[in-house]
Amino acid sequence: MKVLMFGWEYPPHILGGLGTASYGITKGLAEQGDMEITFCLPKPWGDEDKSFLNIIAMNAVPIVYRDVDYDYVKSRIGNVISPELYYKMRDHIYADFNYMLVNDLGCIEFSGKYMDNLHSEINNYSIVAGVVARQQEFDIIHAHDWLTYPAGIHAKKVSGKPLCIHVHATDFDRSRGHVNPTVYSIEKDGMDNADCIMCVSELTRQTVINQYHQDPRKCFTVHNAVYPLRQELQDIPRPDHTNKEKIVTFLGRITMQKGPEYFVEAANMVLHRTRNVRFCMAGSGDMMDAMIYLAAERGIADRFHFPGFMRGKQVYECLKDSDVYVMPSVSEPFGISPLEAMQCGTPTIISKQSGCAEILTNCIKVDYWDIHALADSIYSICHNDSLFNYLQTEGKREVDQITWEKVGLWIRELYERTLGLRK
Known part of the structure; x- marks a missing residue:
């Protein structure tokens, strides 16, 4: 089976x-051996696997013809x-795009990030998708998140092949209900045109059904996993850290979706009971300065660390150095980081409002707003x-069974159902 997949970022x-x-x-899909995946990226760097x-x-x-030397x-x-x-792509340019800003090769430049001109990049990405869909051979289309839905729709209209979209999050999650109407319309258009909607949790599936008015029969829960x-x-x-200071960590985007203020308030309550704990808020985001000020206002700045954005090996060093990992998200479609923490042998506390709470057992679950329960849980583990x-032993054992290979098999089945190969 050949899959044309549209994404926005890749390791x-x-x-x-x-x-x-x-x-x-x-x-996970490739592990099956007979899956041929073509993954489209706005701006790969050449060092991807x-x-x-x-x-x-x-x-x-x-997207514009240029007579250039090999x-x-x-x-x-x-x-x-x-x-x-x-050159093969150049033979499939389908319209006159000379009015667009292109480089000397007739290509559109992309940042590959989430810049202020994101909506323009999303539109340009869908234009390029039209060339790709005309040149490539594939059986099914798979578009990840709202950024690539327009590209997926364009590819479907060009090829007549079915479209699967993967809902990793919705604007209801990112905005705490203050939905951006432009983003909502892009999301809903993608869902309306999709033949199959894959949602990273039942929580997200219910949002798709109730807030975007989608047919439950084409909406499926596809939980995420973690690699060994x-x-x-x-x-x-x-x-x-026996008989030493304990370290409690928040690691993620410091935005209102992730509930960082609840982490600070719970930390304040813990530090009223013991001073033998340090708190780490790793990441970056538009609420970072506010959280630094909040920690100072609560008089706990000397027990708080803000190391900034982490990537790669740094993430795992941070998780392994922690005695407790906390994800107090207000609305988390899934949340892979708790799985990564448990993999590292770090006891984990997650909000009940997260998708991963549907599949995890050996962790502590609290309502994101219940800072008393969160503080009690942190204190107890420490x-x-x-x-x-x-929690360290059983958490790791549990997460080791949650694999991407199993996810790939389920997605393969959904592809086959969408193509009418199985009922």
């Missing part, structure tokens, strides 16, 4: 959970696309060795 250059999930899903899929650099697909094409973009594919730790990450030592050891 090692990731900005959030979307890139991590995209890797897991494609790798292409051992099990093809990556198309959308910033190297021409060697020049190779020198300019040869690290992300072959000149042969560039690479050997170099397994080799990171866990410090022994001061009860039996509870710490139980």
Whole structure:
């Protein structure tokens, strides 16, 4: 089966959970052996793992004809696309786009990030998708998150092939209900045009059904998973904090969706009971300054650390250095980070308002707003060795069974149902 997949980020250059999930899903599908995946990215860097899929650099697909030399094409973009594919794509330009801003190769430049001109990049990405869909051979289309829904719709209209969309989050999650009407319309248009809607949790599925008025029969829950730790990450030592200060960590975007203020308020309550705990708020976001000020107002700034955004090995070093991991999200479609923490042997507390709470058992679950329960849970793990050891051992054992291979098999079944190959 050949899959044309549209994404926005991919390891090692990731900005959030979307890139991590995209890797897991494609790798889980590829494990089946007979899946051929072509993954479209706005701006790949050339160092992505292409051992099990093809990556198309959308910033190297021409939409305006340019008569350029082979060697020049190779020198300019040869690290992300072959000149042969560039010329094949050039033969499938379907309209006069000379009015658009393109480079010397007739290609649109993308940032590949989440810039102020994001809506413009989303539109341009869908234009390029029209060229790709005309040139590539595929059986089904899979579009990840609202950023790529317009591209998926365009590819469907060009090819007549069915469209699966993957809802990793909705604007209801990101905005606490203050929905951006433009984003909502893009999301709803994607869902209306989709033949199959994959949702990262039942929580998200219900949002799709009730807030976007979708047919429940085409909406399916596809929980995320986690990959086994690479050997170099397994080799990171866990410090022994016995009779020493404990470390409690929040790691993620410091935005209102993630509930960082509840973490600070719970920390304040814990520190009224003991001073033998330090708190780490790792990440970046528009609420970071406010959280620094809040910690100062509560008089706990000397027990708080803000190390900033972390990536790659830094994340796992931080998780292994922690005695407790906390995810107090207000609305979390899934949340892969608790699985990663449990994988590292770090006892975890999550909000009941997170999708991963549907599949995790060996962690503590509290309502995001219940800072008393959150503070009690943090204090208990830090001061009860039996509870710490139980959550550490059983949490890791549980997460080791939640694999992307199982997710890939379920997605494969949904593809086949959508194509009418099985009932």
